[in-house]
Amino acid sequence: MASRIVRAACPHDCPDTCALLVTVEDGRAVKVAGDPDHPGTQGVLCTKVSRYAERTYHPDRLTTPMRRVGRKGEGKFVAISWDEALEEIATRLKGIAARDPQAILPYSYAGTMGLVQGDSMAARFFHKLGASLLDRTICASAGATGLRYTYGASVGMDMEHVPDAKLVIIWGGNPIASNLHFWTRAQEAKRRGATLVAIDPYHSLTAEKCHRHIAPMPGTDGALALSLIHVLIRDDLLDHNYIDRHTVGFDALAERASQFPPAVAAEICGIPAEDIEWLAGLYGQLAVRERQPVAIRLNYGMQRAHGGGQAVRAVACLPSLVGAWRHAAGGLQLSTSGFFPVDNAALQRPDLLPGWPKQPRTVNMSTIGDALLDEGGAAGPKIEALVVYNSNPVAVAPDSRKVAAGFAREDLFTVVLEHFRTDTADYADILLPATTQLEHIDIHKAYGHTYFLANNAAVAPLGEALPNTEIFRRLARRMDFAEPCFADSDEDIAAQAIVRGDARAQGISWASLKEQGWQKLSLPAAPFAEGGFPSPSGKCEFYSETMAREGLDPVPAYVPPYEAPATAPELAARYPLAMISPPARNFLNSSFVNVDSLRATEGEPHLDIHPEDAAARGIVHGAMVRAFNDRGSMLARARVTDRARQGLVVGLSIWWKKLATDGKNANELTSQRLTDLGRAPVFYDCLVQVEACTEGAALTS
Ligand code: SF4
Numbered sequence: 232m233a234s235r236i237v238r239a240a241c242p243h244d245c246p247d248t249c250a251l252l253v254t255v256e257d258g259r260a261v262k263v264a265g266d267p268d269h270p271g272t273q274g275v276l277c278t279k280v281s282r283y284a285e286r287t288y289h290p291d292r293l294t295t296p297m298r299r300v301g302r303k304g305e306g307k308f309v310a311i312s313w314d315e316a317l318e319e320i321a322t323r324l325k326g327i328a329a330r331d332p333q334a335i336l337p338y339s340y341a342g343t344m345g346l347v348q349g350d351s352m353a354a355r356f357f358h359k360l361g362a363s364l365l366d367r368t369i370c371a372s373a374g375a376t377g378l379r380y381t382y383g384a385s386v387g388m389d390m391e392h393v394p395d396a397k398l399v400i401i402w403g404g405n406p407i408a409s410n411l412h413f414w415t416r417a418q419e420a421k422r423r424g425a426t427l428v429a430i431d432p433y434h435s436l437t438a439e440k441c442h443r444h445i446a447p448m449p450g451t452d453g454a455l456a457l458s459l460i461h462v463l464i465r466d467d468l469l470d471h472n473y474i475d476r477h478t479v480g481f482d483a484l485a486e487r488a489s490q491f492p493p494a495v496a497a498e499i500c501g502i503p504a505e506d507i508e509w510l511a512g513l514y515g516q517l518a519v520r521e522r523q524p525v526a527i528r529l530n531y532g533m534q535r536a537h538g539g540g541q542a543v544r545a546v547a548c549l550p551s552l553v554g555a556w557r558h559a560a561g562g563l564q565l566s567t568s569g570f571f572p573v574d575n576a577a578l579q580r581p582d583l584l585p586g587w588p589k590q591p592r593t594v595n596m597s598t599i600g601d602a603l604l605d606e607g608g609a610a611g612p613k614i615e616a617l618v619v620y621n622s623n624p625v626a627v628a629p630d631s632r633k634v635a636a637g638f639a640r641e642d643l644f645t646v647v648l649e650h651f652r653t654d655t656a657d658y659a660d661i662l663l664p665a666t667t668q669l670e671h672i673d674i675h676k677a678y679g680h681t682y683f684l685a686n687n688a689a690v691a692p693l694g695e696a697l698p699n700t701e702i703f704r705r706l707a708r709r710m711d712f713a714e715p716c717f718a719d720s721d722e723d724i725a726a727q728a729i730v731r732g733d734a735r736a737q738g739i740s741w742a743s744l745k746e747q748g749w750q751k752l753s754l755p756a757a758p759f760a761e762g763g764f765p766s767p768s769g770k771c772e773f774y775s776e777t778m779a780r781e782g783l784d785p786v787p788a789y790v791p792p793y794e795a796p797a798t799a800p801e802l803a804a805r806y807p808l809a810m811i812s813p814p815a816r817n818f819l820n821s822s823f824v825n826v827d828s829l830r831a832t833e834g835e836p837h838l839d840i841h842p843e844d845a846a847a848r849g850i851v852h853g854a855m856v857r858a859f860n861d862r863g864s865m866l867a868r869a870r871v872t873d874r875a876r877q878g879l880v881v882g883l884s885i886w887w888k889k890l891a892t893d894g895k896n897a898n899e900l901t902s903q904r905l906t907d908l909g910r911a912p913v914f915y916d917c918l919v920q921v922e923a924c925t926e927g928a929a930l931t932s
Pocket of ligand 1: 242249279
């Protein structure tokens, strides 16, 4: 039997971006394992991706192009040839573009994080067409914007040093489920004597294993961070030398933080003031008095509320106040993606836009429900065609009832590139089979470490599946796009991805990556020990001149949730429980929900509710419950548990709607309102009521 090992990379939306070794026997991938030599992966994959072969060879894989024959959303299709599919798409897009190309909208996100199969040929295609631009905000843009205004870019400490930290604060994430390789390092730090603290409204698996858990109500993290700053300043737990040399705006920050003494913040956050005093005291004592490394692993959960951007800014000030950046094992990481010198202009060719540098209108992916239901006007035409790739918006976009109504429009021409018949694929007019990571090449950066990785193709495409790049390459030919870039091979594109001559990527190229699998950027171990932030001032900006110029509050602020008793008392009277929907351990956004073994482990949609909130509603453990608000409802099996703090319910996500109890998921309840910075969705700024329901009544409701 011919057996070989192929070097690959995990394509999923996860900070760990693991290096994979794929065992191929007689042309079939039989094993996907973590590369033991890659310092990030250390030979370990999460349960999800260790099942990647099961996903790739799943009997439901799409292997031919298909045309819809049933109602939109019904999921009835017949197989057609690639010729028929491409001809129909090109004809429809040409007709719409002749009237106004802005009536065409691409919709994509991080179904693959690869720079080639993500947005290279696809972006070139839509730029040349003059289609509407998509504001890709659905996950991280509030936090990314907060970081950009503070540090200048999405940059932070290197998690490889975390085992040397003496305090690790895990804020707004559950790494056991979604940042596994950071978690192994945090555990190593714990073994070496570090204190681990979780800040999360939910008592997650991670919080359970930390020394202390602080559980603020969702959307109140900004107040907590400002109160920590208050205590650090009040008690002079500050690195004055670092502040003087490497920050701007200390006085403005001190003035803002003075409004958040622990008693005030405790009231806002719904936590004991003592938690704030204790954490600030420990953080400052270790960092300033004992000169020990203290690390913050910030994650995206805490920025999914109205004030998410400013909350990230407030947290991001902490390591500069205590000089934590002086150590390799100190500082903060939300993302490392800003370190990577990626040549987006070469990959995506915005210069192909008709009238460049003038831009067509931009549609925010987080409000796709409203956008699809909009009749058009001064801001741009009605959307007539939607091309979805690397995303499943009918399941993952907020305010799902409106999203589904938009996708159900009979006058909307929808093309979906997919591996499976997802909730979104069911609404496609033309459904195209895309290759998985094992069947195409790609090049990857990361947002949780600082290695570039190569993904070599391990096996031939299944059936008639094609890489995204090849689909758009063929479509470009049908549209008579003559620019040479539309003839670039995937190898050509991969070779264009890294900015030439950038010192950080010295010695790294597509050619070397293909051979070696991964290579680390050249960066100092403690990147901001001597300041040098990529901000306009080169310093950590407590006060941002850029924000002031843009009419924004230039100092980190607490922006309360849209939906909370203090800001919306009438709404809170009707819907008194805050709901969050963080990732289920066996799903990755909506990927893997259809992998039987993983879905079996999750069981069915659950809603975790505190015993007192359950008792007040006559809800017993295991009962079917209905969560609802003005936007919609969903059914779930109640788990009565103090993992959910009082006043909070938690629905681990993201279920495919058609595989959920009642064909609905948590996004029936979430809203299309946007964050203070970054135009991002507020998935965790969501009030609901919950009621017990009998099983029969529930399933017919
Ligand atoms: S999903 Fe994350 S932890 Fe799992 S294999 Fe991919 S990168 Fe690694």
